[in-house]
Amino acid sequence: MEKVTPKRVFINNIDSYASKCVAKFLCECVVGAAVDPDAVTEEEEERKPHSGAPAFQVVGTVSDTCDEDRPHVLEEYKHLNREELLSKLMDCDVVIYNITQHAEQLEEACWAASALHNKMEGFSRAKMFILVSTVMTWACSKPVDPDVPFTDEIFWRRRAHPSFKQHMDLEKMVVKMGKTNRTMFSTYVVASGLQYGLGEQLFHFFFKTSWLGQEQEIPVFGDGINIVPTIHIRDLASVIQNVIEHQPKPYYLLAVDSSNNTMEEILK
Numbered sequence: 001m002e003k004v005t006p007k008r009v010f011i012n013n014i015d016s017y018a019s020k021c022v023a024k025f026l027c028e029c030v031v032g033a034a035v036d037p038d039a040v041t042e043e044e045e046e047r048k049p050h051s052g053a054p055a056f057q058v059v060g061t062v063s064d065t066c067d068e069d070r071p072h073v074l075e076e077y078k079h080l081n082r083e084e085l086l087s088k089l090m091d092c093d094v095v096i097y098n099i100t101q102h103a104e105q106l107e108e109a110c111w112a113a114s115a116l117h118n119k120m121e122g123f124s125r126a127k128m129f130i131l132v133s134t135v136m137t138w139a140c141s142k143p144v145d146p147d148v149p150f151t152d153e154i155f156w157r158r159r160a161h162p163s164f165k166q167h168m169d170l171e172k173m174v175v176k177m178g179k180t181n182r183t184m185f186s187t188y189v190v191a192s193g194l195q196y197g198l199g200e201q202l203f204h205f206f207f208k209t210s211w212l213g214q215e216q217e218i219p220v221f222g223d224g225i226n227i228v229p230t231i232h233i234r235d236l237a238s239v240i241q242n243v244i245e246h247q248p249k250p251y252y253l254l255a256v257d258s259s260n261n262t263m264e265e266i267l268k
Contacts, residue, residue: 004031006057007093007244012105014060014073018132018195018233019098025237027072029055056244059088086115093125094244098132099167100192106166110173113187117177120185129187130243131174132236135229135256136164137191155191155252175251186251188243193231193256229256 014023031053059075070076077088089095089112097109113129139161160168171189178187231239239255242248 004053004055006031006054008057008059008091009094009096009244010089010092011058011060011096012098012108013063013102014058014070014076015062015068016098016101018100018192018236019060019096020070021197021233022096022098022132022237022240023058023060023070024072025234026056026241027054027058029241031055056094059092061085082111082115085112086119089116090119092127094128094130096130096132096240099170100132100134100195103166106170110170113170113174113177117180117185120181123184126184126186128244128247129174129178129185130240131171131187131189132240133167133171133189133191134164135191135193135254136161137168137171138254139164151254153250155254171252178251186247188248189252190236190239190243190255191253192236193229193254195233195236196230197232197234230259231255231257 009026011019011023013019057074058072060073060077061080062076062078077085080088095112095116097105097112099105099109109131113131116127116129137160138158140159141157142159158168171191174187174189178185235257236255239253243253
């Protein structure tokens with residue numbers, strides 16, 4: 001079997017909940033394996049040659065307080081200045097910036113996309129930039145038909161929650177940069193539903209309240225009848241892997257599951 005060089009993937013804040021889970025998922029991928037194993041029969045899987053070689057090499061930045069061991073991550077970076085960080089990004093095939101958790105990453109993600117776009121003419125090989133954003137950029141959207149759910153095909157109609165307008169501005173900028181020369185610098189926006197699973201982050205408060213058993217009931221914020229778009233963190237990682245592997249034509253993707261649960265149902 002021909003030797004395949006793994007793609008080098010940069011992920012910001014790989015010690016944060018979402019980025020850590022995405023990094024671990026990508027590090028477990030091997031060359032030749034199905035992107036969606038649930039859609040492949042056992043017979044097809046047996047016929048498909050597997051090299052067993054890793055499909056990705058993951059590198060990324062970590063915070064000051066990081067002391068967790070991550071043997072699956074090839075390189076970790078702390079306290080890089082912009083020049084040093086750009087050099088690391090230029091070494092990668094794929095750059096992923098997750099802005100779903102830490103607002104201070106917005107400015108760095110904006111700089112990274114712009115810096116790579118400006119260096120595009122000097123690329124030795126094609127690069128991909130993936131912005132992992134949030135469905136909060138859709139929070140104030142008005143449906144054309146109450147019975148028809150929002151889809152990523154009408155992303156241009158979205159209206160952000162006032163606190164997430166900067167996220168939406170960055171989404172627009174990333175999409176625009178990818179139109180200059182998609183063969184050398186392709187860009188994608190993955191608007192993630194509220195993430196759950198594998199340790200929790202957003203829903204941790206509600207789990208902790210249940211575990212401690214000190215309250216009569218788990219608090220429901222609001223009336224509880226609002227539909228909350230969610231996605232399991234491994235499913236989000238799988239969407240990102242699909243984007244890297246298949247480079248789909250749509251450059252704006254909604255990453256939500258089909259659960260369609262209200263806030264009250266989720267808490268129950």
